[in-house]
Amino acid sequence: xxxxxxxxxxxxxxxxxxxxxxxxxxxxxxxDLGFACHVYCPEPDSPAFxxxxxxxxxxxxxxxxxxxxxxxxxxxxxxFENVPAATVEVLEALVPVLPGRRxxxxxxxxxxEKRFFSDLGIEVAPxxxxxxxADLERALGEIxxxxxxxxxxxxYDGKGQARIGHRDEAGPALESLRxxxxxxEQVxxxxxxxxxIAARCRSGDFAAYAPGRNIHxxxxxxxxxxxADIPAELERRAVEICxxxxxxxxxxxxxxxxxxxxxxxxxxxxxxxxxxxxNSGHWTLDGAPxxxxxxxxxxxxxxxxxxxxxxxxxxxxxxxxEDVESWGKWAAEPLTAVHLYGKPEVRAGRKMGHVxxxxxxxxxxxx
Amino acid sequence: xxxxxxxxxxxxxxxxxxxxxxxxxxxxxxxDLGFACHVYCPEPDSPAFxxxxxxxxxxxxxxxxxxxxxxxxxxxxxxFENVPAATVEVLEALVPVLPGRRxxxxxxxxxxEKRFFSDLGIEVAPxxxxxxxADLERALGEIxxxxxxxxxxxxYDGKGQARIGHRDEAGPALESLRxxxxxxEQVxxxxxxxxxIAARCRSGDFAAYAPGRNIHxxxxxxxxxxxADIPAELERRAVEICxxxxxxxxxxxxxxxxxxxxxxxxxxxxxxxxxxxxNSGHWTLDGAPxxxxxxxxxxxxxxxxxxxxxxxxxxxxxxxxEDVESWGKWAAEPLTAVHLYGKPEVRAGRKMGHVxxxxxxxxxxxx
Numbered sequence: 001x002x003x004x005x006x007x008x009x010x011x012x013x014x015x016x017x018x019x020x021x022x023x024x025x026x027x028x029x030x031x032d033l034g035f036a037c038h039v040y041c042p043e044p045d046s047p048a049f050x051x052x053x054x055x056x057x058x059x060x061x062x063x064x065x066x067x068x069x070x071x072x073x074x075x076x077x078x079x080f081e082n083v084p085a086a087t088v089e090v091l092e093a094l095v096p097v098l099p100g101r102r103x104x105x106x107x108x109x110x111x112x113e114k115r116f117f118s119d120l121g122i123e124v125a126p127x128x129x130x131x132x133x134a135d136l137e138r139a140l141g142e143i144x145x146x147x148x149x150x151x152x153x154x155x156y157d158g159k160g161q162a163r164i165g166h167r168d169e170a171g172p173a174l175e176s177l178r179x180x181x182x183x184x185e186q187v188x189x190x191x192x193x194x195x196x197i198a199a200r201c202r203s204g205d206f207a208a209y210a211p212g213r214n215i216h217x218x219x220x221x222x223x224x225x226x227x228a229d230i231p232a233e234l235e236r237r238a239v240e241i242c243x244x245x246x247x248x249x250x251x252x253x254x255x256x257x258x259x260x261x262x263x264x265x266x267x268x269x270x271x272x273x274x275x276x277x278x279n280s281g282h283w284t285l286d287g288a289p290x291x292x293x294x295x296x297x298x299x300x301x302x303x304x305x306x307x308x309x310x311x312x313x314x315x316x317x318x319x320x321x322e323d324v325e326s327w328g329k330w331a332a333e334p335l336t337a338v339h340l341y342g343k344p345e346v347r348a349g350r351k352m353g354h355v356x357x358x359x360x361x362x363x364x365x366x367x
Numbered sequence: 368x369x370x371x372x373x374x375x376x377x378x379x380x381x382x383x384x385x386x387x388x389x390x391x392x393x394x395x396x397x398x399d400l401g402f403a404c405h406v407y408c409p410e411p412d413s414p415a416f417x418x419x420x421x422x423x424x425x426x427x428x429x430x431x432x433x434x435x436x437x438x439x440x441x442x443x444x445x446x447f448e449n450v451p452a453a454t455v456e457v458l459e460a461l462v463p464v465l466p467g468r469r470x471x472x473x474x475x476x477x478x479x480e481k482r483f484f485s486d487l488g489i490e491v492a493p494x495x496x497x498x499x500x501a502d503l504e505r506a507l508g509e510i511x512x513x514x515x516x517x518x519x520x521x522x523y524d525g526k527g528q529a530r531i532g533h534r535d536e537a538g539p540a541l542e543s544l545r546x547x548x549x550x551x552e553q554v555x556x557x558x559x560x561x562x563x564i565a566a567r568c569r570s571g572d573f574a575a576y577a578p579g580r581n582i583h584x585x586x587x588x589x590x591x592x593x594x595a596d597i598p599a600e601l602e603r604r605a606v607e608i609c610x611x612x613x614x615x616x617x618x619x620x621x622x623x624x625x626x627x628x629x630x631x632x633x634x635x636x637x638x639x640x641x642x643x644x645x646n647s648g649h650w651t652l653d654g655a656p657x658x659x660x661x662x663x664x665x666x667x668x669x670x671x672x673x674x675x676x677x678x679x680x681x682x683x684x685x686x687x688x689e690d691v692e693s694w695g696k697w698a699a700e701p702l703t704a705v706h707l708y709g710k711p712e713v714r715a716g717r718k719m720g721h722v723x724x725x726x727x728x729x730x731x732x733x734x
Contacts (some may be wrong), residue, residue, distance in 0.1 A: 289702060
């Protein structure tokens, strides 16, 4: 037998914080490997509940509920990076929490994140800390306009951001953040964005999927194209940066690293990391032998990783809000996989599902 | 919009009779298409329950429970062919039951099944009805020995069968069936077994996967190899026979058709059909863009079918009983998908999981 003592045996219970679509796919991946899945989420009717063995509806601040949850699981992971530090503290005392506190602390704070990259010698957009008007004045002096003022915490999908086109827009931008600690970042004139989805185990095993090229609409990911159609050398650099980041964090799980490709590929800047499975990795459900969700469960369970190769080229398109009403059109495409998240209410900006149009590398495709 | 009025909308409820591993994979496929899944099964702790929105634990003879179940779902399907006729009758009065009563009646009775094939001009092993010793004597005279005496109903994985090597073994064989109505079949000296897994919609859409070559161990499927390594002409004939069968049954759903290949492919005999997803189609979870489980859910929901092409060659191996203890060995193979069914108790002969070793048709495999 090649079972390492650190490998969680089938039948063990994987705890997941967060019950959205990411938690839902994690629950299915866990079940398929023979694990039981327990989902913790404050929202009733969370999409992941139906696919999990158990669930608990409680606030992330409820210490008694967290303690009960920790006692019912063998490891805890999460589908979102804004898990409160106090939540992790309660859980960590009772059960391993992976990918790990260091990754969470880094990803939760844009300033800590940028400093972490800089310390590793990884290029990022010029940035500066901004706590008040004087800081902002000074930062604009260094970085220049246009720049983007962002809250250090709790920003996503373009929320908590204000663009400063000219220096005289500094006041309103600062006011719009309502005094939240912030960071000013230079606006990067990038050619396009790519992301690397990779998995790492505590043993040091590392497996990166081919990078995807991402297109956003209204600050929300719209489409991911794989392959990204970039030179092999650029792909190699992006993957190596991703590996460097995971090693520095002693990471266990799947990570998403977003890059800006500039100057025709001569410059590669890291934008941000997501210490979790990532929307731009959804294509792996259909285009690769092993999905990012399976890799994540394997990594947090201490199992060896799967081969991250691709068997199909893929274009993933998010179905946001009313986009989901076009499900019938997508369902009629024989080489398109349709994934709907079972959310009862359609709301503007809400991720309702995604579709992945495949081009398999097979002699019998399209028969 | 290309939504046909007969297409079940996301959010509709798919009812599944049976909560084993087939029901479990059907539940995941239904969820991924945005359906809710409701599983009906008499056994507590059924593997499918954890992956379904709802479940009901009740006997298949419980009319009140069946009526409640039917009122809670939009369509009913099943993971096993021995659904009692009375169960279907109760459900059918309230909700569509697919693949349909005709397919069930045919598959439940080996004699009806063989006659159905013969009437369609499809070659089967010589057979005769056996209800008593006189029938058996006459049948052996026609068919000769060796032959196999099988109960007409409720046989699976070699159960309810007795081999008659010489005519003087007829008495004990008949006794072993304890008076159950039976059928005598000639023992076929076949080269190997193949199966075709195909989906059909009521609209007439038909999509067959490449046939698999099946190896049995102790009368239970052990391995399926895809491709089956047979001539294209033989593959074409097998698929056409499968299509003929589904059309004659006005079938909706996935079907498994087992064939004996004889005389180096000159003869192709149908052994039996399974009016449901089939163990020999499990490779489609990992080797094809769309699995048999997705195809089945689409067909019973009235959705168009996916392309049944293959992106990887596959060898599926069942983990029966204690085989499952080798999970760690399989988990260490980077191109092998591990599927464990979450059954708490290991029992001899019990299907505990399966693994699929893949050879993707991709330039970056094994990187």
